[in-house]
Amino acid sequence: MTTTSRRAIVLGVGGLALALVPPIAAALNQPFYVDLFRRMMIFAIAAVSLDLILGYGGMVSFGHAAYLGIGAYAVGIPAFHGVDNGFVQWGLAILASGLAALVIGAISIRTSGVYFIMITLAFAQMLYYLGIGLETYGGDNGMRLTRRSLFGPVDLTNPAVFYYVVLAILLLFLVAGGRVVDSRFGMVIRAARSNEPRARAIGFSPFRYKLAAFVIAGSMGGLAGALLANQTEYLTPDFMHWTRSGEIMFMVILGGMGTLFGPVVGAIVLLLLEDVLSALTAHWQIVLGPILITVVLFARRGLYGLLAGAPTRDG
Amino acid sequence: MAEPLLAIRGLRKRFGGLLATDQVDLDVSEGETYAVIGPNGAGKTTLIGQLAGDLRPDDGAIRFAGRDVTRLDAPLRSRLGLARSFQITSIFPDFSALANVALAVQAHTGGSFRFWRPAAGEPSLTRPARAVLESVGLGGRADVLAANLAHGEQRQLEIAMALATKPRLLLLDEPVAGMGLEESQRMVRFLGTLKGHVTIVLVEHDMDAVFTLADRISVMVYGRIIATGTAEEVRGNEEVRRAYLGEDAPPPC
Known part of the structure; x- marks a missing residue:
């Protein structure tokens, strides 16, 4: 089976399964599941965007939550000043986080290894403290989002409508992501991850391609942040905390780095485990830790690699 | 006379106390197969690195296809027609x-x-x-x-x-390194078929390969080129014998 047709099948089946969540939740009279799965999909979008640079581009960005935070504040701050238009808010989220990624990337991509990790982490922490400093917008307590983004007739206060908007964005990103990683552009960033000296020797200057990928991933992360602010109807600097960056990175590693659908699986499984385990015990992280370590040690290509047996980085 | 495809003048590269490239001058004409030989640590790979654009020389100039490429990075040189292979396989x-x-x-x-x-x-x-x-x-x-x-x-x-x-110049850093006899013979035969179609600069330990392929050979010792000539001339050169092919030097493998 070709990669393309495998992807189409996974996308179709997975998309359909996710689309059935609201009616099933309604039938079971468990509206909570709509909320939970919507949250999973929002984090899946963030994880897919991180995987583009982490899994395919080999850039271990440990500050991806920064874009989540920028996206959330791009919704919260205009809303605070009475601008509720969703196109303005989400557009601002995409632009501002893309711009931040441009600056962070232009500096960090010149380094590699531990330095890259530390610089991206440092930028995210800087933004985290900037958020704490924004007294007008609640400082470290954050602030309520008084109303969700307005999109004319599309009413996000309806849980199912909001759910399908998130699902549509996720599917769109997966389709587009699949095209991008196989395109000329995708081949360059994957080649640079695979063997950068070789990529340079055959004539590629990887820097600008990696930077472009970094900006794309940042913008996607920003949109995820805008969705998250609408999801929680609350935003705090904690959106940008380094533990949040680590959580998104875990989703990618758990699901499978360098696979298209792995981060989605990772986001769903991690949040599900969190949900189930935290109901059982207050010390759920003690149980979650070993599970994560086991997956990292024994499933090099993550859960999706185990499920799909994806032999290459193409799946 | 036409300008050589590759012209190196006064090239110098120092790593701390080690002069890895010491006033190297070298001309390679279009279509030629040119070999640089020398004992381990003579600075051959450093030379290739500077030609490919991975290492900045401290001094001197490299002209390629009529352009000064001394300050250009590896991707730009590749796009001008300078291709390379690595000593350790890089794919x-x-x-x-x-x-x-x-x-x-x-x-x-x-x-x-x-x-x-x-x-x-x-x-x-x-x-x-x-x-x-x-x-x-x-x-x-x-x-x-x-x-x-x-x-x-x-x-x-x-x-x-x-x-x-589609290179104009192929830089090969020990193309038969780590190959068995049969494999390396096949590679030498293949490189032989490229002769004349593309200019080749190769660095190699394998003397059979060098003497079969190269039109001209330079011998490098401690970063300096001590002799240049055809296979026969180099083999007959007294200084080369002493420094490299002779008794106190490791035998060419």
Whole structure:
């Protein structure tokens, strides 16, 4: 089976399964599941965007939550000043986080290894403290989002409508992501991850391609942040905390780095485990830790690699 | 007389106390196969590194195809027609052999800010890539993951990637290193077929390979070129015998 047709099948089946969540939740009279799965999909979008640079581009960005935070504040701050238009808010989220990624990337991509990790982490922490400093917008307590983004007739206060908007964005990103990683552009960033000296020797200057990928991933992360602010109807600097960056990175590693659908699986499984385990015990992280370590040690290509047996980085 | 394709003047590179390249002058004409030999640690790989653009010389100039390329980085030199192989095999292990070569073609045909069309579906990339794989004898291995190729095949793949960039000058850093006798003979025969079509500068330990392929040879010792000439002239040179081929030097392997 070709990669393309495998992807189409996974996308179709997975998309359909996710689309059935609201009616099933309604039938079971468990509206909570709509909320939970919507949250999973929002984090899946963030994880897919991180995987583009982490899994395919080999850039271990440990500050991806920064874009989540920028996206959330791009919704919260205009809303605070009475601008509720969703196109303005989400557009601002995409632009501002893309711009931040441009600056962070232009500096960090010149380094590699531990330095890259530390610089991206440092930028995210800087933004985290900037958020704490924004007294007008609640400082470290954050602030309520008084109303969700307005999109004319599309009413996000309806849980199912909001759910399908998130699902549509996720599917769109997966389709587009699949095209991008196989395109000329995708081949360059994957080649640079695979063997950068070789990529340079055959004539590629990887820097600008990696930077472009970094900006794309940042913008996607920003949109995820805008969705998250609408999801929680609350935003705090904690959106940008380094533990949040680590959580998104875990989703990618758990699901499978360098696979298209792995981060989605990772986001769903991690949040599900969190949900189930935290109901059982207050010390759920003690149980979650070993599970994560086991997956990292024994499933090099993550859960999706185990499920799909994806032999290459193409799946 | 026409300007040589590659002209090196007064090249110098120092690593701490070690003068790895010491006032090297060297001319390579179009179509020539030129070998640099010398004992281990003579500075041959450092020289290749400076020619390819990975290392900045401390002093001196490198002219290639009528241009001063001393300050250009490796990707720019590649796009001017300077291709290289590495001493330690350097390929994209998690791509198929075909994709490895197609990448090299891609790097030299237009920009890569194209986000939608699958690169593997572009005949303008895969067709020339297949032809080059065919020419190095890897035609039947196109879809094999590069990591799963035999060592000798990986070296061939590296040459294929270099050739796919349609180079004017091929820099080969020990192309038969680590190969068995039969494999290395096959590689030497293949490189022989390139003679005249593309200018080659090679650094090599294997004397059989060098004396079979090279039109001219320079002998490098401690970063300095101590002799240049045809195979016969170099073999007969007294200083070379003493410094390299002679009794106190390691025998050429």
